[in-house]
Amino acid sequence: MRVKGIFGKAATGILVASMAFSMAKADTLADAMAGAYSHSGLLDQNRALLRAADEGVAQANAALRPILNYAATAAHSYNSTTNVTSNTATITLSLSQLLHDWGASQAGIEAQKQTVLATRQQLISIEQNVLLAAVDAYMNLRRDTEIVALRENNLRVITRELRAANDRFEVGEITRTDVATAEARLAGARAELAAARGTLMMSQEIYTAVVGKRPGTLSAPGAFPATAASASAASSLAVRSHPDMLAAQYQVAAAEAGIAQARAAMRPSTSLSANLGFTDDLRGTTTTNTRSLSVTASGPIYQGGLISSRLRQAMAQRDAARGGLHATRHNIRQGVGIAWAQVLSARAQTAASQEQIKAAEVAFEGVREEASLGSRTTLDVLNAEQELLNAKANAVSAQSAEYTATYSLLASMGLLTVDHLNLRVQRYDPEAYYNLVKSAPVSRSKQGAQLDKVLKALGKE
Template identity: 55%
Template sequence: MMFRKYLAIVLGVATLSAPAARAETLIDALTDAYNHSGLLEQNRALLRAADEDVAIALSATKPVVNWSASANYSNPRPPGADLVTENIAISGQLTLYDGGANQLAVDAQKEIVLATRQSLVDVEQQVLFRAVQAYMNVRRSLEFVALRESNVRLITQELRAAEDRFEVGEVTRTDVSLAEARLAAARSLLASAQGSLAQSVEEFRAAVGRAPNQPAPASAAPVSRTVGDAKAYAVRNHPNILEVRHSVAAAELNIMRAEAATRPIVTLGGQIAVDGDFNDSRSFNLTASGPIYAGGRIAAQKRQLIARRDATRAGLHLTRHNLEQQVGNAYANLAVARASRQASDEQTRAATVAFRGVREEASLGSRTTLDVLNAEQELLDARTNTISAQADEVIASYSVLLSMGLLTADHLRLPVQQYDPTEYYNLVKDAPAGLSAQGRALDRVLEAIGQN
């Protein structure tokens, strides 16, 4: 059969009737989407980069130690001096007081890390929702193809019946031509459905990381909250709102950091040097400095940070309203999908009874071939609507979870090893040196990540 051969090519199975592996579920698809998402890996790497910004900011509060070595050649040689003089030195510097600027920079970076974590959660939601859509669209396309092939078979039978009745003079050539036209249209629609199936399969590969394997029917996600409760939950817990809140906190800290730039800075420095004759020298210094006039740069930077803080606060207001709208829209779409499914079920039941009756009446000569074809078309439309409504209801239910911030591996209880965003942060938050035991452990972690 054409459909079976096509499906074998697209889905990688021998035939529909041959023994096959267990049909996959929506949870299987979501699990693989989570485990194989390049988008998630990309944003996890960006989060690790943000973690390192905390370590970089913290390093400014620690001593800085440098070494230097030099060799100087003088020709002509100065009286009483060597032709070549050597010097090796170790110097260090520590900021004793900076008005809290460095610590404020650390705190601001920590808020950015928290914001980036929420961004990662939102990416996780988008990855899983795309997998839901891809899964249900493959299901929809498969059923459409099966329905269209059944329609071709049925109209072929009606055409043969019309030809037989034409031979005995019960119907005219017009009835036969009508059946032929309907058959040609049905074959065209079958080809279109097969093309849509191929596209759905390609989207599934992109979203999940592999080809679909006989996707089983899926149920709508449980949604128990009312619209009001869902909106209230979303504006408190959605990753988008939490991300903006942390961004506002980081902006506030950066303003305080700009204010600290007007305070004095006290540093302690020292140097130990050894020359070529092993004569050593030591020097230590305590330095205090601060700005007197910087051309208005410091004040401008502070005003700029205040403006950015205000913009971020406005973004928080917009995000809140957008989330409430998204929740409302998601619930409205779910209500429409449920009503559509119920109506389509009724339509299918009624159209089935009508088609059987018309076909029976046609066999008795009280109905024409056109009546049978029209009844069959109505039944086909009803079944098509039912298939779409069922898929739309499932997608709409997961859209509600997405709008609330609950479409995560944790909430869905997916059987996956969930990514812990604190694990890497805890390794780098103290800014370990590269040659320390913790630094070498980090190198091994990064090497393992790069091999995955």
């Protein structure tokens, strides 16, 4: 009774919520995906990681810029032999500029650029996962809502059947066994309804977590998205354009640049240095100015095998990236094949369940009519009703599975993105931040001020 009361209150809450939301615009599948895209903390996290990768390009570019430093020193000294105390202040400016390093710095910049491109594709892959989670949450919620409605209707039907069985028992048409059978089936229907309501509440919580708001009335998902004419066509497109595949390719290119950087580090480099110094004894008697300009060529002779090890390490990382590319290609093809099979299976189940419903409806009406004439038992009627209920529940589940499978196929092809679906959301531009930071602007520059505005808009400061 306590469980019944809990789920009775829950059902009342669901009904009240449904009535409230019926006055508002129904949520669509596109609304759910747009909400998930705007709400996702996972996307925010990976956007921040992309901005961190963008800064890697800025830092690599900074290696080719002049480096200007200052040093200020105040000193006090005392000579006990001469009994002389002196106080001095020194200011020094030093400038250094890399002249030539056999392409090591350029290779470092290229490696960082390829890393940025790979990270952008990884962000798109995360975006696909977020949108697919929204599709799954939406379709599961619709399925569970419809199943609750079916269970409620089934409970009403069995209640009527029990009343009819009692009436027939009173006039002696059936036995007490028939009445008990109807009572047992009614108790089972109540238990199934309670379980369905519990599942519905769980789906509502999942939807809220994914989309970022409580669900209202959900509209029909509409037409299926266009995918591909065949499994081979879907696989070919996925291998060319899936973000995981592109990310793996960029990672190989970054590793290749790392090898070039490691090779260049084995050669000498040339740099220019300039220093300007000013020293004062703080008594106005002695002032010294110093200036120097030098060009230095330096290179490794022996470092205990360190630089050779770094080259071998870079080669191993390149080989690992190539292996990752090979594995990614196979995983993508496998994913497309599985998704295609799931779509075909779901379509077949949807078609079969519709035929099952038609046949079960005819059977139920016939059995019920025959029971009224005395040629069928109450159990026959209840079994026919159960068959019809199962057929309708199977149809609801099959339709939900077909939509989820279709969007999964779209994701396996690399096309489940806000751009491809043309969702109405404020899109995140991965190039905007990169274009501001790639030249490594300082904070006090005009471009640095623009960066400050961007960071404040993102809420990161």
